[in-house]
Amino acid sequence: MDEILIADDDAAIRTVLTHALTRAGYRVRAASNASTLWSWIENGYGDLVISDVVMPDESGFDLLPRIKKRRPELPVIIMSAQNTVLTAITAAEKGAYEYLAKPFDLNDLVAIAQRAIQSAKSDGKKAKPANNVNDDLPLIGRSHAMQDIYRIIARLTQIDLTAMITGESGTGKELVARVLHDFSKRKNGPYVAINMAAIPKDLIESELFGYEKGAFTGANSRNSGRFEQAEGGTLFLDEIGDMPMSAQTRLLRVLQEGEFTMVGGVKPIKTNIRIVAATHQDLTQLIRLGQFREDLYYRLNVVPINLPPLRARKDDIADLVNHFLVQAEKQGLGSKTFTPEAIHKLRELDWPGNIRQLENLVKRVVALYPQDEVTEDIIEAEIAHEQPIYQPHGDMSGNLLNLDNSIRMWLENCFDSQDILENDDLYRQFLTEVEPGLLRYVLEQTAGNQIKASKILGLNRNTLRKKLKEYDIEIVKISI
Ligand SMILES: Nc1ncnc2c1ncn2[C@@H]1O[C@H](COP(=O)(O)OP(=O)(O)OP(=O)(O)O)[C@@H](O)[C@H]1O
Ligand SMILES: [Mg+2]
Numbered sequence: 417m418d419e420i421l422i423a424d425d426d427a428a429i430r431t432v433l434t435h436a437l438t439r440a441g442y443r444v445r446a447a448s449n450a451s452t453l454w455s456w457i458e459n460g461y462g463d464l465v466i467s468d469v470v471m472p473d474e475s476g477f478d479l480l481p482r483i484k485k486r487r488p489e490l491p492v493i494i495m496s497a498q499n500t501v502l503t504a505i506t507a508a509e510k511g512a513y514e515y516l517a518k519p520f521d522l523n524d525l526v527a528i529a530q531r532a533i534q535s536a537k538s539d540g541k542k543a544k545p546a547n548n549v550n551d552d553l554p555l556i557g558r559s560h561a562m563q564d565i566y567r568i569i570a571r572l573t574q575i576d577l578t579a580m581i582t583g584e585s586g587t588g589k590e591l592v593a594r595v596l597h598d599f600s601k602r603k604n605g606p607y608v609a610i611n612m613a614a615i616p617k618d619l620i621e622s623e624l625f626g627y628e629k630g631a632f633t634g635a636n637s638r639n640s641g642r643f644e645q646a647e648g649g650t651l652f653l654d655e656i657g658d659m660p661m662s663a664q665t666r667l668l669r670v671l672q673e674g675e676f677t678m679v680g681g682v683k684p685i686k687t688n689i690r691i692v693a694a695t696h697q698d699l700t701q702l703i704r705l706g707q708f709r710e711d712l713y714y715r716l717n718v719v720p721i722n723l724p725p726l727r728a729r730k731d732d733i734a735d736l737v738n739h740f741l742v743q744a745e746k747q748g749l750g751s752k753t754f755t756p757e758a759i760h761k762l763r764e765l766d767w768p769g770n771i772r773q774l775e776n777l778v779k780r781v782v783a784l785y786p787q788d789e790v791t792e793d794i795i796e797a798e799i800a801h802e803q804p805i806y807q808p809h810g811d812m813s814g815n816l817l818n819l820d821n822s823i824r825m826w827l828e829n830c831f832d833s834q835d836i837l838e839n840d841d842l843y844r845q846f847l848t849e850v851e852p853g854l855l856r857y858v859l860e861q862t863a864g865n866q867i868k869a870s871k872i873l874g875l876n877r878n879t880l881r882k883k884l885k886e887y888d889i890e891i892v893k894i895s896i
Pocket of ligand 2: 654
């Protein structure tokens with residue numbers, strides 16, 4: 417029978433707790449002060465401690481570190497009537513399993529006590545989450561989708577080509593840029609990163625290329641730019657899609673001629689740097705919209721690295737979770753494992769925020785839940801709080817193209833290509849382009865139910881059926 421040690425100077429509380437815990441099947445020892453409790457602990461009694469903070473001889477908070485030192489496996493639940501955030505923080509800092517603000521529900525206490533004892537037991541047998549994770553790896557993931565990326569990265573460690581990393585937000589573009597540098601021949605040179613989206617547009621040129629004294633009002637002395645700072649190493653141009661046109665023109669020159677001039681300067685400066693650029697935007701769209709130089713695009717896109725979204729590499733989720741658990745443990749957030757069911761739950765999600773979203777979720781769960789095992793229920797509760805991020809999959813453009821723009825672009829292509837115009841049926845062709853997408857989406861939403869779909873669309877059922885046939889749209893009925 418498991419034994420619970422209670423310490424509280426209030427006799428009424430001791431009685432109530434003893435009663436509730438005995439009824440729940442535990443043996444209970446109750447002390448009115450800290451020294452009695454300590455003597456039991458020293459003598460190896462108890463599988464769980466439930467202690468008040470304020471006691472006549474010693475504070476529960478002072479006792480807690482001693483308990484952790486003497487019997488690290490013994491879980492301690494702290495109760496306190498001073499329920500400020502500081503009390504809760506102190507309890508967590510000092511290693512309490514859980515903190516309970518008085519007055520609390522006795523059922524809650526019993527449930528927490530059961531959990532604490534359970535997890536202390538499984539602790540001993542528990543396999544470390546790190547068992548199959550090599551934490552020295554710079555990039556985690558063994559999925560098929562990542563193998564192609566690794567191959568490209570491996571090639572780039574030997575050759576010094578310009579690389580362009582694309583991928584949705586949170587897919588690891590910055591991390592890959594760093595890996596490209598750390599494993600390159602330039603690894604002993606500087607690694608300089610600059611994010612175009614984080615710098616006011618009119619400062620980007622002087623940030624990148626530096627400026628001469630007197631180049632503009634306030635330029636009181638010569639200032640080196642990132643190109644100069646990165647000499648002999650790697651320059652990472654993050655969010656390159658946000659680079660203003662004038663800076664693009666200068667950058668193109670550097671790539672073509674291997675030299676640049678400072679803002680306000682005349683003398684060309686030779687450079688020896690490797691450029692790695694990244695963007696979450698679709699640069700080909702930006703080129704069409706006239707916001708990105710096509711010639712620069714080809715200069716940068718020598719080796720494209722397109723990072724897959726997490727939803728396309730769900731096999732990596734378990735490894736990534738373990739990796740973030742190890743990181744969390746190193747940061748002192750505590751050591752936890754995820755149950756296979758919890759991992760399974762994670763695999764069902766779409767992860768619009770990709771690896772960053774997964775990382776945040778893991779760290780949040782580790783920090784907020786006292787349980788050593790993260791279960792499916794915890795994941796469900798946590799993802800219920802997550803704000804869905806609506807991000808159209810195909811189009812990763814940051815300045816989301818609206819429908820009108822898309823229509824214009826489609827039409828521009830038609831007018832460019834001429835042959836569609838020669839067919840004299842642009843109107844029908846346009847409808848052929850948009851109607852199937854509309855019908856498919858509505859049918860998806862109604863789980864293949866044509867009656868519902870025709871109602872939403874405001875179309876006659878027969879008309880809908882005719883159109884589905886015309887467009888060869890297959891109906892997949894899903895029972896929900
Ligand atoms: N393969 C990976 N293994 C381990 N950690 C990863 C991996 N990919 C990404 N991460 C982690 O995920 C987080 C997001 O990655 P990163 O900042 O590189 O993404 P990003 O593509 O640059 O995102 P954004 O477009 O929003 O700037 C970082 O904490 C990074 O360390
Ligand atoms: Mg980034």
